[in-house]
Amino acid sequence: MKKMLAGVLCGSLMLLSACGSGSSETGGGEKKEEMVKIGITQVVEHPSLDAAREGFIAALKDAGYEEGKNLKIDYQNAQGDMNNNMSIAQNLVSSENDLILAIATASAQAVVQSTQDIPVLFTGITDPLGAELVQSLENPGGNVTGTSDTHPDAIKNTIASIKTFVPDAKTVGIIYNDGEPNSVVNVKNAKKAIEELGLKSVETAISTSSEVKQAAESLVGRADVFYIPKDNTVVSALESVINVANEKKIPTFAGESDSVERGTFTSYGFEYHDLGYTTGKMAVDILKDKSPSDIPVGFPENLELVVNKKAAELQGVQLTEEMLKDARIVGE
Structure with a gap:
């Protein structure tokens, strides 16, 4: 009798154990996914x-x-x-x-x-x-x-497009945060491309987004065009630059295409x-x-010319069909 009770008890415990082990399963018997x-x-x-x-x-x-x-x-x-x-x-x-x-x-x-x-x-x-x-x-x-x-050609192509869209430009104004390592690298590459085109650059360094508007205003009269690199501080306050560019009719080139959709004139971006x-x-x-x-470090694969037609009008750029033949148009 004692052996029989022991067997029943053991069987009951095994059943309870089996039921407990299924707590990670859904009602359909599928295992619940880990978070x-x-x-x-x-x-x-x-x-x-x-x-x-x-x-x-x-x-x-x-x-x-x-x-x-x-x-x-x-x-x-x-x-x-x-x-x-x-x-x-x-x-x-x-x-x-x-x-x-x-x-x-x-x-x-x-x-x-x-x-x-x-x-x-x-x-x-x-x-x-x-x-x-x-x-x-x-x-x-x-x-x-x-x-x-x-992208290895992004900065070079964007700077080269200054000659296409603003052929009389001689000086490129750059606003950047000299405390951002990524921005310092971008500006170094941009200045090299500017010099290779026979143009001059003038830079204004800032440290916070609240300084961006004043920096843009300081370049008025000293720069024929603006170039805004991939700079997180400046881009976070991009509208300050755009307002100055529109008011003073200064064509503004950007380091990435999202800024073009926000109101800069053009960029080779992705x-x-x-x-x-x-x-x-x-x-x-x-x-x-x-x-x-x-896993190797990845890079952008597709690079395209993006032009904001409304910004072109506001910033005094005269566009032709030839200029736009390979461009993606925004701001119409």
């Missing part, structure tokens, strides 16, 4: 960086990672404050995310300084090597890789959404156990 945690840090808010973030999330969704279902995203924006930028990086690391996306150079540097264990992806970076984020572009090494927004999407596909590979060290 993936991704932290996103962005140094400042502006359309290009926002588009990169949206592209990243879109790639995850297309691969089956959907926010609120099997994906939790902790997005934090430093709003241009470098102390806040470092605090965000440290917070995302301590929160034990499965992966961290850093958008723009300052964000990436802060995260890389904060962890050697969590996989880190970057996007919107001008010079990953110069920023000391990776050991090489082909073999990044360590826990970091991502995408750069530097879609930051596409760049973010490429980064998102890298994230999917990493979540499936591929090492960041084995």
Whole structure:
């Protein structure tokens, strides 16, 4: 009798154990998906960086990672404050995310300084090597890789277009934050291209977005055209430059096409959404156990001339059909 009771009790315990082990399953017997945690840090808010973030999330969704279902995203924006930028990086690391996306150079540097264990992806970076984020572009090494927004011909082609659209221009005015490593690299490359065309450059350096309007005004009378590089501080206050350019009829060339859609005149650029999407596909590979060290740094693939016709009119540029034959037109 005792043996029989023992057998019944054992069987009951086994049944309860079996029922307990099914708690991770849905009613249909399918295993419940584990929640993936991704932290996103962005140094400042502006359309290009926002588009990169949206592209990243879109790639995850297309691969089956959907926010609120099997994906939790902790997005934090430093709003241009470098102390806040470092605090965000440290917070995302301590929160034990499965992966961290850093958008723009300052964000990436802060995260890389904060962890050697969590996989880190970057996007919107001008010079990953110069920023000391990776050991090489082909073999990044360590826990970091991502995408750069530097197409090898973008700056050169944009500067060259000054001769096409404003043939009488002699001086190019540049506004940039000399505390942004990515901007310093862009300005160096732009000045080289300007000199090769036989033009001169005049620069005004700023440190905060509140100084951008005054910087633009300081170039009036000294510059025939403006060139706005891929500078997060300046682009976050781009309307200040555009207002001065429209009022004084100064054609404004930009380092990326999102700024053209906002009201600068022209650029050779690409879609930051596409760049973010490429980064998102890298994230999917990493979540499936591929090492960041084995994923080469990616670059924009498609470069196109973008022209804002309304800005051209406001900034005194006379357009011809020949000028626009290969351009994507916005602002009509």
